[in-house]
Amino acid sequence: MFTLIYLHLLNMPVKFFFTSLFILLLQFTSSAKSDKFRCMWREDPSTSMVVGWDQLSGTAPVVFFDTKDHGNDLSKYRYKKNPDAVRVFHEMNNTFARFNNLLPNTVYFLIIKDSEGQSRRLSFRTAPNDPNTRLSIIAGGDSRNQRDACKKANSLVAKLHPHFVLFGGDMTESDNAFQWKQWFEDWQLTITEDGRMTPVVVARGNHEYSNKSLIEMFDLPFTNLYYKLNFGGNLLSIYTLNSLISAIGDQKDWLQTQLAGDQDKTWRIAQYHYPIRPHTKAKIDRNDQAIYWASLFSRYGLQLAIESDAHLAKITYPIKPFSGPGADEGFIRDDEKGTVYVGEGGWGAPLRENDDNKSWTMEGGSFNHFNWIWVDQNSMQIRTVKTDKAQNVSELSLNDVFAIPAGIDLWKMGESVVCTIDKKTNSSEEMMLAARSENPESKNLMALKTDATGRIQFGYTLDKQSDLEFALYDNKEKEVVKTSLPTQAPGKYQRFFDLKTLPPGKYMLIVRANKKPIQKYQVFKT
DSSP: OHHHHHHHHHTSOHHHHHHHHHHHHHHHHSBOSEEEEEEEOSSOTTTOEEEEEEEOSOSOOEEEEESSOOTTOGGGOOEEEOOSEEEEETTEEEEEEEEOSOOTTOEEEEEEEETTEEOOOEEEEOOOOOTTSOEEEEEEOOOTTOHHHHHHHHHHHHHHOOSEEEEOSOOSSSOOHHHHHHHHHHHGGGSOTTOBOOOEEEOOOTTSOSHHHHHHHHTOOOTTSOEEEEETTTTEEEEEOOTTSOSSTHHHHHHHHHHHHTTTOSEEEEEOSSOSSOSSTTSOOOHHHIIIIIHHHHHTTOOEEEOOSSOSEEEEOSEEEOOSTTOBTTEEEOTTTOBEEEEOOOSSSOOOOOOOOOTTEEEEEOSSEEEEEEEOSSEEEEEEEEOTTGGGOOOOOTTOOSSOOTTOEEOOBTTBSBEEEEOOOSOHHHHHHHHHHHOTTGGGOEEEEOOTTSEEEEEEEESSOEEEEEEEEOTTOOEEEEEEEEEEOSEEEEEEEEOTTSOSEEEEEEEEETTEEEEEEEEEEO
């Protein structure tokens, strides 16, 4: 080949010879032999980051970085850093640079240079440390062996620009070198065209055959793979648990200590692999996790648990462990102190039938998906994104990541495409007073009665685009159900509300548009 190139150059006019030679040399030497990029955290997400890659060839890699984007011009980057660790595992030179003392909520641009050239220009953003800054999170698991479905979900990460991804395990089918290389190649689709990487927080699944797989490839310092990360100051704590080791003992003690010490946090979320009560008959119940984890979730007010493994979609009402009358499989609905459970993995693994819903299940289904979670001081909004039509979804602007992009396929959960968990007030008396102030004329409300299926039908009219909220109160004026519907157009509407899981009695339904009551009903559940 080189002989042919040489003869071709000899036949060129002299003035083009050196230009062509220069371009040719650039083609052979300008690209660094690094790929399979990823980023994650070992420490405080607001002031640290770990950037990892596979060093295919070349020597002496150095990371050049800055808070300003200098494109591919290495000479303008103010800082540089050598790798902190190289882990040869699954036929990859997993190379890691650990960044510390970074600025919160700040974009850092970087290039990796080695003896053979330099990488594309990449970037990452540190997490906010301000509880007033809203967070966008994508959560899911189980990519396994369906690459096309996995790639579609990955591409949506790049379009939605979350602050980070929670991945609940089972990245590959057989935990071998070939499949892990493919997984990291597909993970590159989560990187935007301009090089923005999204941090990933990983949990171990049963298809990771040992803790070592995640430790070696994600540079995790947590040898038992249960760990906590805090976000937004006191806004949020996330507990990653390990379903593949004992739920009792050290892990249970650690979880209890963390939850007890995090009562100043507004929100608490757990992610782990095995669902406690799977929503398919093909999977077994995890009574050890129910006894030792779910009981702590309830005691210490964990609001959301994210599960994987079963390869289907589900969302529950807030529930807690209970063995008395009205319990279903050891749990009962508790809107005041319960935990919402979502899952159960669908990032590309073979789907299973959703054939085991419970009385406290809000909705179940079977399709490829992940959960998209928005967290702020007042509420946590959960949407389930169907990922098979990822190509139809428009990319969000980096300046507006809390928007609903055109073409996105959102799952309808109950009566809405969004489940909102509101921050609980400290006193039930406050809720009663608020209800009374909104409804002084309750005796004159229009009456509704549930039908044979336990539903009511009601109507309302909007004179402008509004965010809708539907709240149901019992006869003690305690809120028992709330759902939301964002950005509804003006018009007249008829909707159903499902009350079959509630006990018989008298209730009050309040419809709010942009947080103001527009319609109220007296409801009789028979």
